[in-house]
Structures are given as C-alpha cells and as structure tokens.
Amino acid sequence: MNEQELLLGAEVIARAAIDEGLSGVYAYPGTPSTEITEYIQQTEEGRTGKVRSAWSVNEKTAYEAALGMSYAGKRSMVCMKHVGLNVAADAFINSASTGSKGGMVVVVADDPSMHSSQNEQDTRYYARFAQLPLLEPSNQQEAYDCVRYAFAFSEALELPVIVRITTRLSHSRSTIIRRAATLPNPLKPDTNRQKWILLPANARRQYQHLLDLQPQLTEAAEMSPFNREWVGKEDSTTGIIAFGLAYNYVMEVNTRFNLQLPVLKISQYPLPEKTIRNFTQRFQRVLIVEEGYPIYEELLKGFFGNEKFSGRMDGTLPRTGELTPDALIKALVPAEAVQPVATPAIVAARPPELCQGCGHRDLYDALNEAMDSFANRHVFADIGCYTLGALPPYNSINTCVDMGASVTMAKGAADAGLHPAVAVIGDSTFTHSGITGLLDAVNDKAAVTILISDNYTTAMTGGQDSGATGRIAAICEGVGVDSNHIRTIVPLKKNHAENVSVLKEEFAYNGVSVVIACRECIQTARRKKKTNV
Amino acid sequence: MTRNILLAGVGGQGILTIAAIIDHAAMQQGLYIKQAEVHGMSQRGGAVQSHLRISDEEIFSDLIPLGQADLILSLEPMEALRYLPWLSQDGAVVTATQPFINIPNYPDKEQLLSEISKHCKDVHFVNADKLAQEAGSPKAVNVVMAGAAAQYLGLSPEQLLESIRSLFSLKGQHIAELNEKAFKLGQTS
Numbered sequence: 273m274n275e276q277e278l279l280l281g282a283e284v285i286a287r288a289a290i291d292e293g294l295s296g297v298y299a300y301p302g303t304p305s306t307e308i309t310e311y312i313q314q315t316e317e318g319r320t321g322k323v324r325s326a327w328s329v330n331e332k333t334a335y336e337a338a339l340g341m342s343y344a345g346k347r348s349m350v351c352m353k354h355v356g357l358n359v360a361a362d363a364f365i366n367s368a369s370t371g372s373k374g375g376m377v378v379v380v381a382d383d384p385s386m387h388s389s390q391n392e393q394d395t396r397y398y399a400r401f402a403q404l405p406l407l408e409p410s411n412q413q414e415a416y417d418c419v420r421y422a423f424a425f426s427e428a429l430e431l432p433v434i435v436r437i438t439t440r441l442s443h444s445r446s447t448i449i450r451r452a453a454t455l456p457n458p459l460k461p462d463t464n465r466q467k468w469i470l471l472p473a474n475a476r477r478q479y480q481h482l483l484d485l486q487p488q489l490t491e492a493a494e495m496s497p498f499n500r501e502w503v504g505k506e507d508s509t510t511g512i513i514a515f516g517l518a519y520n521y522v523m524e525v526n527t528r529f530n531l532q533l534p535v536l537k538i539s540q541y542p543l544p545e546k547t548i549r550n551f552t553q554r555f556q557r558v559l560i561v562e563e564g565y566p567i568y569e570e571l572l573k574g575f576f577g578n579e580k581f582s583g584r585m586d587g588t589l590p591r592t593g594e595l596t597p598d599a600l601i602k603a604l605v606p607a608e609a610v611q612p613v614a615t616p617a618i619v620a621a622r623p624p625e626l627c628q629g630c631g632h633r634d635l636y637d638a639l640n641e642a643m644d645s646f647a648n649r650h651v652f653a654d655i656g657c658y659t660l661g662a663l664p665p666y667n668s669i670n671t672c673v674d675m676g677a678s679v680t681m682a683k684g685a686a687d688a689g690l691h692p693a694v695a696v697i698g699d700s701t702f703t704h705s706g707i708t709g710l711l712d713a714v715n716d717k718a719a720v721t722i723l724i725s726d727n728y729t730t731a732m733t734g735g736q737d738s739g740a741t742g743r744i745a746a747i748c749e750g751v752g753v754d755s756n757h758i759r760t761i762v763p764l765k766k767n768h769a770e771n772v773s774v775l776k777e778e779f780a781y782n783g784v785s786v787v788i789a790c791r792e793c794i795q796t797a798r799r800k801k802k803t804n805v
Numbered sequence: 806m807t808r809n810i811l812l813a814g815v816g817g818q819g820i821l822t823i824a825a826i827i828d829h830a831a832m833q834q835g836l837y838i839k840q841a842e843v844h845g846m847s848q849r850g851g852a853v854q855s856h857l858r859i860s861d862e863e864i865f866s867d868l869i870p871l872g873q874a875d876l877i878l879s880l881e882p883m884e885a886l887r888y889l890p891w892l893s894q895d896g897a898v899v900t901a902t903q904p905f906i907n908i909p910n911y912p913d914k915e916q917l918l919s920e921i922s923k924h925c926k927d928v929h930f931v932n933a934d935k936l937a938q939e940a941g942s943p944k945a946v947n948v949v950m951a952g953a954a955a956q957y958l959g960l961s962p963e964q965l966l967e968s969i970r971s972l973f974s975l976k977g978q979h980i981a982e983l984n985e986k987a988f989k990l991g992q993t994s
Binding site: 278303307445521596598601614615616618624734 | 815828829839840846883884889891907910916920924
C-alpha cells in the first residue's frame with residue numbers, strides 16, 4: 273500500500289472513494305469532472321459491478337440516485353462540473369434537510385477561467401447556501417485524504433459532504449500514497465420516515481436540526497487536519513489566509529523569495545471562526561487568497577469594509593479567473609514581478625475546431641444554405657462540440673446558454689413570432705435537458721424545428737455513452753411530435769442537397785418538427801476501429 | 806534539482822505521451838512531480854500545453870511561473886513561440902520543425918524558425934517527421950522529440966528508455982522497440 277501512484281487529481285478522488293468502500297458513483301460527464309467516473313469504470317471494481325458506475329442522464333438524476341443509495345445505507349458519490357450543480361440544485365438543497373445515511377460525497381469540479389465552461393461560479397457559495405460542510409483539497413494527496421475523511425464525516429453527521437476541486441487540481445498529476453481499504457457497507461435502509469418525508473411539519477424539524485448541527489460543523493473545521501497554519505517569521509505584520517489550491521501559489525512565492533509570511537491554510541468549511549479570529553488579530557494586514565469568487569474576503573471585510581483585508585476585491589489579486597503564481601508574485605513581491613517577454617506577433621491564434629470528418633460540419637453546411645432565404649437568421653444552439661459552429665467558417669448559431677436551452681429558447685422565440693425558430697442540440701444534451709422542453713413545445717403547438725445532431729455519444733467530454741442512443745426518434749414520437757415531422761437525415765456531403773430540402777420543408781411546417789442528423793462521432797469511430805484491429 | 810518543462814503542441818499530437826515518459830522516469834528516480842494538462846474543448850485541434858515540474862524538493866504550484874521554464878519542448882514551431890513568456894532567460898527550446906497547419910493564417914515556416922532563434926540562444930530544431938519515419942512510424946514524432954530533449958530533462962537517458970519500454974510494452978514488443986528506436990534517433994539528432 274505504501275507504493276506511490278501517479279494520478280490526475282480527478283483519478284485520486286475516484287481511487288480514494290473506492291478505497292473507502294464506495295458502492296456506487298453517479299455522474300453526467302462534464303469537464304473538469306469526467307475523469308473521476310471514467311477512472312472508476314476502468315477499475316476492476318467498476319468493470320465487475322462491485323461499484324456501479326454507468327453514466328446518468330443528468331446531474332439531477334445522478335444526485336437523487338446517489339441519495340437513494342445513501343438512504344439504503346451504502347456509500348455513494350455523485351460527481352459533476354460546477355454548472356451541473358445548478359441542474360441538481362433542487363435535490364442538493366433539500367438533501368441538506370433530509371440528510372443522508374450511508375456516507376455520501378458530492379464532488380463538484382469548478383472551472384475558474386472558464387477553460388471549458390460558460391461561467392466560473394464557485395461551489396463554495398452553494399455549500400453556504402445549503403449549510404453543508406465542504407472540503408477543498410490543495411493537492412493530490414490531500415484530495416485522497418479529504419475524500420476518505422468526507423465519507424466518515426458524512427456518516428457521523430448523516431449529512432452529504434461536498435468536496436470541491438477546480439480544473440487545475442482535477443487535471444494535474446502527482447504522486448499519492450494510498451491507505452488501507454475499507455469494506456463497503458451492508459444494505460441497511462434508513463427507517464426514519466420523519467427524516468425523509470419533507471412534508472412541512474417534518475421539513476421544519478429537519479431544517480432546525482440542520483441549524484443545530486452548524487456549531488458541530490464549525491467545531492470540526494477548527495479541529496480539521498486540513499486547516500492549519502504554516503508558521504512563518506514571528507514579527508511579520510502581514511498574514512495570509514489561503515483557501516484550498518490557492519495555498520500552492522502562496523507557498524510557491526513564499527518559499528522562492530524566502531518571505532517567511534505566516535499562512536493559514538483553509539480546506540474545510542464552514543469557516544473555523546476561532547482559528548480565523550486568532551490568526552487575523554496578529555497582523556496589520558491580511559491577504560485573502562481564494563481560487564474562485566472572493567466569498568470569504570467579502571465576508572471578512574464586512575458590509576462597511578475593513579482596510580486590513582485585501583485580495584481580489586481591492587485589486588491586489590485579479591478579480592476574475594484562475595490564480596497563478598505570477599498573480600501572487602505581483603501581490604506579495606511586486607518588485608520581482610518582471611515583465612515577461614511577449615508572445616511574438618507572428619503567432620496566430622489556434623482555437624479549437626470541429627474535427628475533420630465530423631458530421632456537425634455537414635449539418636451546419638446544410639443548415640446555412642437552408643437558412644439563406646430567410647432575412648431573420650436565428651439558430652438557438654446548445655452545449656457540446658456543435659457549439660463550435662459559432663466560429664468561422666460556419667458562423668451558424670446565435671445562442672449557447674445552458675444545457676437544453678436551445679429547444680426552449682427556440683420555443684419562446686417562436687411564441688414571440690420568430691420564423692423559422694430553429695434549435696440545434698446534440699443527442700446527449702437532448703436526453704440531459706431537451707426532452708422536457710420538447711414536451712412544452714408539443715403541448716403549445718409551437719412552430720419550431722429542432723435539429724438533433726446525433727453522433728451516438730457524449731463527444732465533447734471524450735466519448736462517454738449517450739443516454740438514448742438508437743431511441744431518439746422514438747422518444748420524440750412518445751413526447752407527441754407528429755411522426756410525419758420526425759425526419760432522419762445523414763449529414764454527409766453527398767446528401768447535401770437532399771438534407772437542405774428536408775430542412776426547408778420542416779421550416780415551412782407550422783408546428784413542432786424534429787430533424788435527427790445521424791452520423792457517428794469521428795473520434796469514437798476511430799477508437800473503435802483501433803480496438804478492432 | 807528542479808526542472809520546469811513546458812510541453813507544447815496541438816490537441817491530438819501526443820504531448821501527454823511525452824509527459825507520461827518523463828513522469829514515469831522522474832518517479833523511478835524518486836523525484837517529486839507535478840504535471841498540469843489540458844482536457845476538454847481545446848483538445849479539439851486547439852493549442853494545448855502541459856506544465857511539467859520535477860524536483861528533489863516539494864513542489865507547490867502546478868503551474869510554472871512566467872520566465873521560469875528551463876525548457877520549451879514543442880511538437881511544432883508556432884506552438885514553441887506561443888509560450889515564450891514562460892521561458893527563462895537561459896532556457897532552451899527544442900522543437901519539431903514541421904508545421905501543423907489547421908488554420909488559414911498559419912505563418913511562414915522560415916520566419917517562425919528565425920523568430921525562435923532570435924528569442925532564444927539555446928535552440929534545437931528537429932526534423933522529427935523524418936526521424937519518426939526512419940524509426941518505423943510517423944506517429945512516433947512525440948517520442949523522437951522526447952529523445953531530442955533528453956539532455957535537458959535532468960533525468961538519466963537510460964531511465965527514460967526504460968520508461969519507454971515499460972509504457973509501450975503494453976502495446977506489444979514491436980511498438981516498444983519502434984519507440985525505443987525513435988527515442989534514440991531523437992537523442993542523436
């Protein structure tokens with residue numbers, strides 16, 4: 273067990289959960305969280321079904337299933353990217369009231385700097401909102417230790433425990449040392465109905481119980497092995513509070529320039545009040561370093577402000593984006609912040625693009641031509657590879673907001689009188705959040721054309737199983753779309769003229785029509801070919 | 806001993822295989838490792854990089870600070886230049902010379918090479934395509950480049966070769982030997 277293993281942060285989370293007796297992981301793919309579940313699927317425990325690990329249709333179904341497994345007494349984990357927690361928020365907030373039974377760990381991977389996301393929301397806000405404990409490891413070994421701690425903590429408190437990571441930790445490799453494994457829990461469903469039936473009378477009691485637990489959560493943070501001071505020089509007038517991964521950048525600069533500044537590292541929330549008070553009292557100036565929103569900087573400064581504290585809000589650190597060692601050099605030793613050599617002007621931008629041989633390319637070619645005759649060219653798109661249709665040479669789409677929004681925004685625009693009202697959505701995104709919107713459109717007889725670009729996979733995140741491969745047309749029919757207006761096309765160059773005319777026909781139809789463009793993702797097709805050789 | 810290595814390329818070119826070779830060798834030598842990589846949207850034909858740090862002391866930041874990279878190892882010339890702000894004053898650039906062209910405004914190759922030489926004193930250009938062919942597969946460009954950079958990594962070349970054997974033997978004896986050859990051709994390039 274003492275042998276080192278080199279793993280991605282995401283894989284470390286997975287490894288720790290299995291070692292801690294996990295019975296099931298539930299997730300919908302989303303960068304930077306995908307690799308957690310993928311790792312489990314590839315382990316012996318995953319392959320043999322000892323740990324169930326198939327993909328869920330979305331984060332809400334994943335969350336609820338994990339809660340159900342916890343109800344049954346077993347240890348469960350649910351993983352998602354930060355915006356996935358918005359989808360799961362209803363279940364998430366209410367699970368703070370019901371609590372859990374078997375250890376339940378909620379892993380949320382935030383994406384500051386929006387490397388692969390539409391926003392950089394900070395899950396620590398959600399933890400405060402739900403009043404649930406959160407752990408925020410600073411490195412890979414700590415991620416391993418945090419997950420193991422989280423399961424035991426969750427079982428002791430009967431509350432779900434959040435583990436927050438960010439892109440940098442999730443997608444960075446380092447070595448870890450594993451510890452002795454724990455056996456899975458036996459089946460032992462919770463019999464306390466008052467806890468789980470959130471009728472108002474029960475819900476009020478359960479909410480009070482959650483409030484009563486708060487001092488215990490704070491006390492645990494005071495005692496936490498993850499919250500500790502790095503002792504610097506005794507006479508320092510400046511102290512630093514570094515949250516989670518931000519600790520690394522602080523220490524990089526602190527050691528490189530031998531600053532010896534005292535650092536209080538915080539990786540367990542709610543905030544340990546006593547520890548924070550005792551630490552801040554010692555200094556004239558306290559730098560707050562958070563990888564994410566300046567949540568605790570704002571809180572410590574207070575509504576009327578306090579000059580003692582600085583951080584992202586007063587410009588000492590950048591207000592947005594992922595932290596870097598350079599941002600900390602600027603904040604702590606500005607004289608050493610040398611102006612770097614600029615990237616030479618000859619270097620051209622190289623944005624991501626749709627792969628050569630990708631069916632989305634041919635679909636957009638057909639769509640662009642079919643839209644040519646309309647003065648009002650508006651296409652509502654969605655989250656996935658096909659969002660790259662926003663870029664030249666296609667410039668095909670007008671919106672990309674959140675999972676499933678293409679269908680419902682097209683409907684709303686159709687209600688307003690826009691014609692044609694066209695949505696483009698992938699097969700996996702359709703199953704995630706598009707089906708309910710389609711039902712709205714059917715019920716309202718909205719004049720929309722929904723293009724489902726079906727590549728039989730969840731492509732953008734690396735080719736995970738899609739929720740309804742081979743059943744998309746049947747789902748549309750079941751939702752109530754007239755079968756004469758469920759058309760299937762194959763987006764290939766040789767079918768271009770035919771595909772354009774199918775699209776034009778369906779634009780002309782005054783009702784809900786669905787065009788399913790079926791062609792396997794070139795990446796998954798290639799991988800299959802490789803494995804078959 | 807600390808080495809900050811910035812690996813550069815285009816999504817799909819195989820910089821993570823180079824990273825895996827270096828990581829494995831560094832681990833066998835008992836060094837600390839941190840290696841940040843890019844997953845997600847940029848992997849679709851976009852510019853990608855990996856910050857790889859190895860040291861005999863604890864490493865804190867997963868990211869290399871600006872001006873602190875000892876080496877930029879790039880699988881194509883324009884990407885080598887993109888990360889110039891990270892290169893230290895006496896850092897080296899080892900780059901494959903064959904451009905990867907998937908954008909309409911890709912600059913002139915000769916201009917790119919002269920720009921690299923202008924900004925960096927310690928430059929090693931490698932005709933990696935040719936050497937990979939010679940090794941037996943055009944796909945071995947990344948391993949050729951690992952070989953070309955071997956002397957800058959602070960790791961023993963024997964250990965790097967051992968790591969290549971260990972990593973590629975899973976894919977068969979032939980593939981392992983091919984990559985071993987690619988590495989050696991890179992070393993003498």
